[in-house]
Amino acid sequence: MTAHPRAAQLQADPAQAGSALVVSRLAKSFDGRPVLTGLDFTVRAGVATALIGANGSGKSTLMKCLIRLIEPSAGQITMLGQDVLSLSPRALRAFRSQVGVVWQKHNLVPRLSALSNVVHGVQSRMSGPRTWFQSLAPAAVRAQALACLDRVGLADRALQRVDSLSGGQAQRVAIARMLMQEPRIILADEPDASLDPQSGQEVMRLLADLARQDGLTLIIISHRMEHTLEFSDHILGLQQGRIVMDRPTRGVDAALLRRFFEHQD
Numbered sequence: 493m494t495a496h497p498r499a500a501q502l503q504a505d506p507a508q509a510g511s512a513l514v515v516s517r518l519a520k521s522f523d524g525r526p527v528l529t530g531l532d533f534t535v536r537a538g539v540a541t542a543l544i545g546a547n548g549s550g551k552s553t554l555m556k557c558l559i560r561l562i563e564p565s566a567g568q569i570t571m572l573g574q575d576v577l578s579l580s581p582r583a584l585r586a587f588r589s590q591v592g593v594v595w596q597k598h599n600l601v602p603r604l605s606a607l608s609n610v611v612h613g614v615q616s617r618m619s620g621p622r623t624w625f626q627s628l629a630p631a632a633v634r635a636q637a638l639a640c641l642d643r644v645g646l647a648d649r650a651l652q653r654v655d656s657l658s659g660g661q662a663q664r665v666a667i668a669r670m671l672m673q674e675p676r677i678i679l680a681d682e683p684d685a686s687l688d689p690q691s692g693q694e695v696m697r698l699l700a701d702l703a704r705q706d707g708l709t710l711i712i713i714s715h716r717m718e719h720t721l722e723f724s725d726h727i728l729g730l731q732q733g734r735i736v737m738d739r740p741t742r743g744v745d746a747a748l749l750r751r752f753f754e755h756q757d
C-alpha cells in the first residue's frame with residue numbers, strides 16, 4: 493500500500509513534529525475515590541503507544557478523560573495543540589472530530605450495510621439522512637467511504653448488512669467509519685477484546701499499519717501482551733491509577749511484561 497499524503501504533510505508540519513499529547517497532573521476521582529492520581533506523560537506525534545495495566549487500573553477512564561467523555565477532576569491535557577479542558581462545547585465537538593475512536597464494541601447499525609455505516613462516519617462534516625444511507629450520500633462521500641472500506645480490506649462486502657459479517661469484519665467496518673473522519677490521532681480501547689485471537693491480531697495489525705501509513709499517533713489499550721510487544725513503539729503502564737512504566741517497547745520483552753502484571757496489587 494502507498495503512504496497516505498498526510499504522512500508527508502505531517503512530517504513537514506513543525507507543529508506536528510513534537511508532541512501529540514501532553515498530560516500534566518491529571519487526576520480523576522469517582523465519589524471521592526481516586527482512580528487516576530497525578531498523571532504526567534507525553535505522547536510523541538506519529539508514535540504508537542500501548543496503554544497497559546491490570547483490570548481497574550484506570551486505562552479506560554484515562555482514555556475517556558482525554559476526550560472528555562469523563563471530566564477529569566484536576567490537571568491539564570494538551571492534545572493536537574489544544575488545551576482540551578478549556579474547550580467550549582462547540583470547540584470540543586470540533587476537537588473530537590479530529591480524534592478517531594475505536595471501542596471494544598463497534599456500535600454499528602446491524603441492519604444497515606457496511607457502506608451505509610461507513611458513510612455515517614462523515615457526520616462531523618454533514619448531517620441528516622445523507623449521512624445515514626449510502627444511497628442518499630453525495631457521490632464523493634460514497635466514493636470516500638468505499639475507499640475507506642478498501643483500506644480495511646472489505647470493499648467487496650460494501651453492500652452486505654453488518655449483521656451478516658463476522659466480529660472481526662464488523663470491527664474493521666468500524667475502523668473504516670473512523671477513517672472517514674480523517675482523524676489526526678486514533679484512540680483504541682481494547683479493539684481486540686471480543687474477537688478470536690486471529691481476528692484480534694488482524695485488527696491490531698490493521699490499526700498499527702493505518703496509523704503508520706498516515707503518520708498518525710495511535711494510543712491503544714490491549715490486554716494481550718503479544719499485541720503490546722508487536723504493535724507499539726512505546727508503553728505506558730498504569731498501576732492503581734499511576735504511571736509506573738513509560739518507556740520504548742524496544743527493550744521490553746514478555747518476561748518484563750509478566751513481571752509488570754504480577755506486581756499490580
Ligand SMILES: Nc1ncnc2c1ncn2[C@@H]1O[C@H](COP(=O)(O)OP(=O)(O)OP(=O)(O)O)[C@@H](O)[C@H]1O
Nearest residue numbers: 522523527545546547548549550551552553554715
Ligand atoms: N463511572 C464510574 N463511576 C464510578 N467508578 C468508576 C466509573 N468508571 C470507572 N470506575 C472505576 O474506576 C476504576 C478504573 O476503571 P477503568 O475502567 O478505567 O479501568 P481499566 O484499567 O480500563 O479496567 P479494565 O481493564 O477492566 O477495562 C475501577 O475501579 C472502576 O470501577
